[in-house]
Amino acid sequence: MTDRRITAEWLQNNAIQAVFDAIERHDDAARVVGGAVRNSLLDKPVADIDIATTAAPSVVAERTERAGLKVIPTGIDHGTVTVISSGVAYEITTLREDIETFGRQAKVRFGRDWTEDARRRDFTMNALYCDRSGAIHDPLGGLTDCLERRVRFIGSARDRIQEDYLRILRFFRIHAAYGNGEPDPEGLTACVHEREGLRSLSAERIGMEMKRLVVAALAPQCLSLMENHGLLEIVTGGVSRIADFTAFRGLAPDVPEVDEPALALAALVGFVDEDMDRLSDRLRLSNSERKRMHGALAAGSELIAKPVDPAAVDTRKLLYRHGRQTSVDGVVLAYSRQSETPLKRDLLELLARLRRTEIPQFPLKGRDLLANGIAPGPDVGRVLERLESCWIESGFALTAKELIGRI
Structure with missing residues (x-):
């Protein structure tokens, strides 16, 4: 245990304390683990709350149900139960330790050793626990890494990656979201060495990570590294536009559209419609995401052909042809593709006009x-x-x- 404590509101509310009350009986303990602890330490928003416990899955289900909480046996055979308390979902997983390690199908057994459970995780900053009072438990020394924003694999980086090749993308995504400076050299070297393993991953899993990576703060730097080391082409199946993507991300936080994964992916790889379809297929994007990428390219195509002069854009014509959101998307995409971009303030004024101008209605039927x-x-x-x-x-x-x- 460290002297550091978490005092976040999500830990003090009655919903999660009711979960602790239900589980922590007969010498069993429960602790929040992973992202919620990391994000609280770094003053980042907390979305999902995962709890680790010494209690067996069936015991967790029995105790929480008896306490009047809703139980969903999402993965009870693998040690995970989802419990709903006051409308909030908590994923509760019994401590585990590896018996045999062979990728994602590693043979595990339930245990009571917090250090062994921590060793199974990916990065040291994700192997932090806190109890119901907010006290931090740091079995592997991840607290310093977390506070210094250093994304470091637990143990051997290559071993962790070979257990699940998605950890290559997670390394870049976590660094892009929480890291500082250059990525950990050992981790980067291992990711490059094991990059062919990316080809074995499902499109859905890659797509989920990429959609989170392209909207992270250090996405341009991390994607550039991935391209330079031959990883990005494996993921996208084509050439990427890092300079354009960097200009696109440079509009944050003034333009909320840069935080839309579909538009960010369009800025990264979309030369023509075929590129949008290829990436949509490779990442199993939804029909709405695919449509948004195509719409942005169509709306921005006439602007991409020549330097964007914000004052000269006929906003009413653009709005009538493409609708409001697609017009905004097209202008943002066109802006990112210009070698000589207009002043950002002029672009923001154009976007403001697009957002407030009434869309003309054709008077005949x-x-x-x-x-x-x-x-x-x-x-x-x-x-x-x-x-x-x-x-x-x-x-x-x-x-x-x-x-x-x-x-």
């Missing part, structure tokens, strides 16, 4: 043409399309009556 003598059939669509072009070229000024007069 097919029935208006039918009522004015156009016979039903293909001519309706053709005439409507020509009138819409006239309306757009007029700066959206022509009224319905004026347009009808042009039939």
Whole structure:
């Protein structure tokens, strides 16, 4: 135990204390572990709270259910039970130790040794525990690494990676989010040496890590390292645009869109539509993510062809053609692709205009043409399309009556 304590509100609330009350009986202990402890120490938001315990999974389920908490046996055979307390989900896992190690299918047994449980984890900063009072338990010396923002593998970096090759991406992602300065040399060397192992991972697992990596604070630096050492091409299947991505991330925190994974990935690899499809397939992105990438490229394509002059962009025309969010996405993407970018303040003003400008509404419908003598059939669509072009070229000024007069 260290002298350091966590006083975060999430640890003091009744929801988690009720979980501790239920589990900690008959000499069993429970401690929060991993991300929640790390993030609290680094003053970062805490999203998920994981708890480790000496109690067996069946005992955890029995005790928490008896206490009136909702139990979901998410992975009880592997030692994990999810408990809902006051609407908050806590993933509770029994301490484990390796008997045989062979990748993700390592043979383990439940135990009561906190140090052995810590040795199974990936990075020292993730092997920190705190009890219900906030006292930090640091079996492997990870507290110093955490406070100094040093992402370091537990034990042999190559051994940890060979247990699960996703830890290569996690090394870069955790450093991008929490690290400081250059990555740990031993960890970087091991990641480069074992990079071919990335090819064995499922698209879903890679996609999950990449979506979190591209929106992290040090993403440009880490992705550049990955490209220089031959890792990024294995993941994306093509050439990346590190300089463009760096310009894109440089808009944070003024432009919230840079924290959208789909748009960040488009800035990283999207030369043409085929690139968007390739990456969407490789990372198993959702249909909405794929659509957003394509939309951004379409909206930004006419701006990408020439330097973006924010004052000259016809915001109403852009909004009418692409909608509000896609127009904003397109401008941000186009900005990141310019070798000579406009002043950031001018770009922010353009984005502000896009966010507040009313989207024009075309004043005619097919029935208006039918009522004015156009016979039903293909001519309706053709005439409507020509009138819409006239309306757009007029700066959206022509009224319905004026347009009808042009039939």
